[in-house]
Amino acid sequence: GEDVEQSLFLSVREGDSSVINCTYTDSSSTYLYWYKQEPGAGLQLLTYIFSNMDMKQDQRLTVLLNKKDKHLSLRIADTQTGDSAIYFCAESILSGGYNKLIFGAGTRLAVHP
Amino acid sequence: DTEVTQTPKHLVMGMTNKKSLKCEQHMGHRAMYWYKQKAKKPPELMFVYSYEKLSINESVPSRFSPECPNSSLLNLHLHALQPEDSALYLCASSLAGSTDTQYFGPGTRLTVL
Secondary structure, three states, rough: OEEEEEOOOEEEOOOEEEEEEEEEOOOOOOOEEEEOOOOOOOOEEEEEEEOOOOOEEEEEEEEEEEEEEEEEEEEOOOOHHOEEEEEEEEEEEEEEEEEEEOOOEEEEEEOOO | OOOEEEEEEEEEEEOEEEEEEEEEOOOOOOOOEEEEOOOOOOOEEEEEEEEOEEEOOOOOOOEEEEEEEEEEEEEEEEOOOOOHHHHEEEEEEEEEOOOOOEEEOOOOEEEOO
């Protein structure tokens, strides 16, 4: 079945690193995504990783993919108050001839001084 | 430019009203999507248009009627909605097929009285 799971809440101190974890079930996923959503706003694409990669780094963001365990993580270095938001993990899977996005429930990141 | 725009930002309507949501992108994307997002939940796919043709309807009630007049525009016509239809409606677009990364607009916050 199609299922993406994330922990619901993470609290970190400003300047520390944040690690948001995600597990997925469909081994045929092509791409895996991280989106950020601030209150009342749409989804902002943060980064994505192709399923045959195991790591991708983009400035403060590092994505790690363990395909064997179907585990994806997003590390945010030097977390700032502006990083406070909900972070959605999503997998892209083939369904009825179409690749659809399956989202996790979202992890709320709270950054405190 | 990876911008998807949506209007209006907020909409309040009664159950007997007819209204429309609009979405626009000028990135040359040929796939466009409507999602519904309830509070504290991930987005749920409603419709997919590919090359201005409806490709996917995720069993959405007929009181929601999508329209794609051209490759840059996507509308969602609303009629006889229920209070439980109140949500954030998100539009997204991707380059060509559904395998490509989806970029989201800021959403329309809809309240049905």
